[in-house]
Each structure stands twice: as structure tokens, then as C-alpha cells.
Amino acid sequence: MIIGDNIGDKNISFLPTRTVSFIGVMTALCISTNYLMIGLVNVKLMDLLVFVSGYIMGASVGASVGVLTWLVYGTLNPFGFNIPTLIATCVGESFYGIIGGLLGKSQRKKSSFPPSMSLTEKSFWKTNIKFGIAGFISTFTYDMFTNLITSLVFDIPLILYIAMGIVFTTIHEISNFLFFFFGCNILVNAIMKIMLREVKD
């Protein structure tokens, strides 16, 4: 639960500056990497960054990063703009943030947070595999959800739509598994290091 400042007697709360700036920076990072990797269809760092946002700052922050990213990237997109698809991708992308948030919460309860970074430790690889699996499952959920909405919008049978895009969804799932497996732990630790240092300063 994020609690901000209260203004006077009225019980109005604002998000802390740290949270707002975190959302801004992560959203900017997602958008810039999306445009940078535009030639690689369905291979994007955005999903990892949204997941990590949720993992560190909670599900609501992760979901916000996902939605904001798609609001920009889905509107100014060279492949075209479509309102129902934009809504589907916004909602779908927030899954990553929510799943990240839930995993982060359970990780905080169970063991050390952030996870271990020692390559020789078994727990490091175990955590990486968990991140990879989480990335794969989240991507599968996202793909199924967006496929469902798009097939309904364009009135294409769902099975046919899934079959048509099976190569792209598989690439998306495998690439995200690899990104999450190799990048998630390192990214979480790097961001936590920066944030903790800021607190100390």
C-alpha cells in the first residue's frame, strides 16, 4: 500500500515522489527499448521491465508502467493504431506488472530480498529458473488474452488466429523466458542497489 502526503484536513494522498519518478523512468525505458527493438517482431525488453517494476515496487506500479507504456507505444506505432487492440495490450501488459508484484510480495515474505546474485550459489540459478518460468507463463497469458480480443474485434475464429500467429507467440515466449532467466535477477539487484543508495544518501 502506497501512502502519500496528506494535504491539510482533507484526506487526499499523493503518490510519493520516488514512486512517481520510478514509474516515469521505467515507462521511458520501456518505450525507448520498444522503438529501439522495433525490427525484432515480438522480441522486446518491455515485458521484463514491467515485470521488474511490479516485483520491486508492487503490482499497482508494475501495472501502471505497462499501461502507460502501451498508451504511448500503441498510439505512436508504425504498425498502426486500433482502440480495442490498444485496450487489450494495455490490460495484457499490466499482467506482467501484477504477476511481478505478487511474486515480489511472496519473495519478501519467504527469503532475502533482493534475491542472491552469487553465481556459485544454487539459489541464484533456482531463482533465475523461477523468473524464466514466470516470464514464460505471463507471456503465454498475455498472448492468449490479446489474441482473444483481437480475434473478437476482427471477427476471426480464435483457433485460426492462434494458428496464424503461432510462430510469433512462440518467439515471444522463448525470448521472454531467456530475458527473464538471464536479466530479471540482475536487473532487480541493480535497481535495488541504486534505490537503496539513494535512501542512504
Place this chain on the structure above:
Amino acid sequence: MTNDRSGWMWLSMGLLCAFILASSLAAYYYIEYTNYKNLYVETLIELQKYENSIFIDLLIDYGNGTMEWHNRTCVPIGSSLLNATQAIAEVEYTIGTYGVFVTKINGVGGESNAYWLWYFWNGTGWEWGPVACDAYTLRNGEIISWLYTRS
């Protein structure tokens, strides 16, 4: 106990990923298999059309520097050179004692002291056609030429 449950949960999730991946690959290969099977059937049907056909290369040399090659011209087995020429060009002819005598191909011809003569490629050079073009039965892979010759 909680750790055990968590371990089993992650193992199940991992197996679920493997299942999704395997299903996707199976579906992909099934789609590819169906595509290639359809292409194979279409090719067989297409080939059946040419079962009773032969292919020849036919040259029309108008004698003024213009030459037209009609490579891989498909004609039914047993076709004469006249049939093949009629399949690719407009032919005018007269019928004489020795058979058909071509007077015009694609509107070219009919001048005095000029004739349409045909030749076949014997592997090393052009050889004069031994019979009238309607009496010559084509064979698969033959190379034939029509030459507008001025005497």
C-alpha cells in the same frame, strides 16, 4: 512443508511451460505438414495436366533481326510442328502436293522470293526440316526454328 509445496508448484509451472512449448511446436509442424501436403496434392493435379504433353523450344526468326523464342512450349503428344506453331502464333498456309506450306507467321510473309522454312537443332547445328511442317511429329525436348528466308 511450505518449501516442498512451493518446489512442486514451480516444477508444475515448468512442466506447464514445456507443455505449452511442445503443443505450440506440434501445432506449428502440423500446420506446416498440412500446407506441404496441400501443395503436393496441387502439384500432382497440375502434373496430371501435362501427363500427355511434351515440351519443345520454338524459335521464330523474322529475318529482319527480330527473333522470338518460345521456350518450354507445351503441346500434346503427337502434335505436328504446324500444331505447335499455331499454338503460339497466327499462321497462314497453303496446302500443296508435299503438304502444308506456311506463307505467313504473325502477319510476316507473302513477299515474292521469300519463304518460311523450318529447321531443327541436331545437337551441333541447325538442320533443314526434312518434310512439310504438318507431317513432322514433335518429340519431347526438341528445338525447332522458323526462319523467314529471302532468296
